[in-house]
Amino acid sequence: EPDNEVVWLECATAEGFITLNWVRWCSPERDELLYAQRATDDLDARVEMWREIQAEMNESYAYIFTTHANWTIGFGDQVNNLCGQTGPDGETLFCNDQGRMFFHNVWLGEG
Numbered sequence: 001e002p003d004n005e006v007v008w009l010e011c012a013t014a015e016g017f018i019t020l021n022w023v024r025w026c027s028p029e030r031d032e033l034l035y036a037q038r039a040t041d042d043l044d045a046r047v048e049m050w051r052e053i054q055a056e057m058n059e060s061y062a063y064i065f066t067t068h069a070n071w072t073i074g075f076g077d078q079v080n081n082l083c084g085q086t087g088p089d090g091e092t093l094f095c096n097d098q099g100r101m102f103f104h105n106v107w108l109g110e111g
Helices: 003-007 028-038 041-058
Strands: none
Touching: 003 028, 003 041, 028 041
């Protein structure tokens, strides 16, 4: 889920002595795309917006990636609740991907 990365890219976190947007690159056009992808459930539209965000990042040279981490998380239909994490108020949290998985709530069913 790339939406987890918005905090590192948005203009709101690009200012100040200590920032989460480490390169301090602010692009209002990119922010529009970041917030628009967050506001829709249309997966195809989100994929296209993230392609535009990625193209903008590549063209701006704000980040120059020299490595890429590869990981695979495989699971079948019998694996349940893989992304079933909830916050303190019971709200469903984004699926924790980024190569880290927590299996304390996972269970296997018939499959």
